[in-house]
Amino acid sequence: MVWSDTPRSADSDATDLPAARRSRTLRRNSGGYRYGMRPLLYGSAHHQFKYLDSGNWGITCIRQSGSTSVRGVASGDAGRKPNRSCLGHEHVSVFTEAEASLLQRCAMAVRGGGYLMLALARVGTIAELAAPVPPSRGSRGDRRASPTQHRAAGLIRRRVWGPFALPRHAWFGLERLGGGAMLSRHTAPREFAMTARRPPEERARLGEAIYEREIRKQVESLYHGAIVAIDVNTGHWVVADTVLGAAELLRAQRPEATDVWSVRVGHRAVYSFAGSSVRRDAG
Amino acid sequence: MIEGVVNSSYEAIVALSLRGPDGDARDIEAVIDTGYNGFLTLPPRLVAELRLPFVTSAQAILANGSEETFDVHSVTVLWDSHPVAVDAYASDTTPLVGMRLLDQCDVYVQVRDGGRVLIETSN
Known part of the structure; x- marks a missing residue:
């Protein structure tokens, strides 16, 4: 293996x-x-x-x-x-x-x-x-x-x-x-920052730019459907299988990360209310 | 087992107990939304009351196909008497229970006004 x-x-x-x-x-x-x-x-x-x-x-x-x-x-x-x-x-x-x-x-x-x-x-x-x-x-x-x-x-x-x-x-x-990505040091939800510093639109803009520029090519073929969490202030990112898991891992590595943007690999959005999951490249 | 009811607006309603990081608890009613593939949505007022920690911002696709940015918070749900930590989109609507919260559950709905809603968990 x-x-x-x-x-x-x-x-x-x-x-x-x-x-x-x-x-x-x-x-x-x-x-x-x-x-x-x-x-x-x-x-x-x-x-x-x-x-x-x-x-x-x-x-x-x-x-x-x-x-x-x-x-x-x-x-x-x-x-x-x-x-x-x-x-x-x-x-x-x-x-x-x-x-x-x-x-x-x-x-x-x-x-x-x-x-x-x-x-x-x-x-x-x-x-x-x-x-x-x-x-x-x-x-x-x-x-x-x-x-x-x-x-x-x-x-x-x-x-x-x-x-x-x-x-x-x-x-x-x-x-x-655990292979590193999944079993991380403990970061309970209460240790998350209560608020982010940047407005949501700015987090979205910066996060998407970092994802497209630096991350997408590395993860798209292998980690379809996984969650990438990005600290938009530093560009530090991790991949995990859930939103909470990715954020937890990111903050375990970078406790100062407050402005976090998450992307579901291969999809336009993390979740959908539209009854279907739409692939990023089909959007 | 979690029980609920179908209301006169043909919404399948279940009662949920939420817990914040400081131990604050709230009982809410949430609508089962099989078109939502996340865990939960909660109104920002409730997020503030329970002081739910911010997790991330993320995109979601709305029913009309448009994309919108939401803040995601973590919350503990008492799911069939077992605490489960999930992420919740802050959205100013009636709380929604998405399909991921129903993962591994059997859901029965008598679709009529006053009908019963049963969620059998695998616990």
Whole structure:
């Protein structure tokens, strides 16, 4: 499997792709989501599911962006407590959609909603978390939940970290696993600037000019339908699969980016109220 | 499951709970618009009340084929009791629920005045 470059502006330093390329193991096992990998292609990592047995621990990064959730899992050896060595080495895999959805639900229940969560779970218990997570910490008196659910829920509660609670290099490791473009450092919506500085028309004019001049040729053939977010003040840009994902990634790389313009590659507009999606070159 | 009703104007209405970044919450009624392929539109007044963070500006194609620039904000929607972060176009109309918010859902509409609207989510 070839680790292809994710297009970005030249001065982007968000990821360390050369380092990733040097690691044959990392490349071979990179089950993390990369842009362009359709959900069905998760199957390319299915052979790694052998690691997802009940003896393994998994650390998962669930980033919810619109209706798209991106999950990467680094699982450690059976019986070992998870530690930093789990990240970026050895066994990298992804959950199935159903498993990740369950884990995501639990993590959200614990956090009371959130945008990006890191949750630690014993992989074999994920299926048992389908039932609602007991509401209170420990909650031994809640007879509706099984002992396994209690243990798992407690585990999740105790082990849900804010992203920055992870060691810095571990978090960057996760970024590399994810291929850079999709798994970025956490930028919650509340960290977005409340307002932009330029009027919308000016953002549109500048953004379109930058896209046509510098970006379009690089992305149009490979990333049709993806979202390009452009900081119109600096020309810095990123590509992701959703509007929120692209803006989040852009601001993770350039926190000062306030005037952001977004384009859906190959289309005249990001969204349409006209009942059809009109290609840019047909317009 | 999310339930709604078809009103006398033949609009399929559902109730949504929104949450802003500071925890402010609002319950709104939104019209299901299958011609809109985004997530949500919200009136600017509501965007300001909830202090929804600006995400980006972007173009949208209107029903008459023209293009218009909108500001996009992020908002958390309580979707079948699960918080989902989506982007919302700021548009001074009745809030619209687009097809992307309905992704992976089954939608049933009894199209008559007072008819029921059911959205079954995959959760």
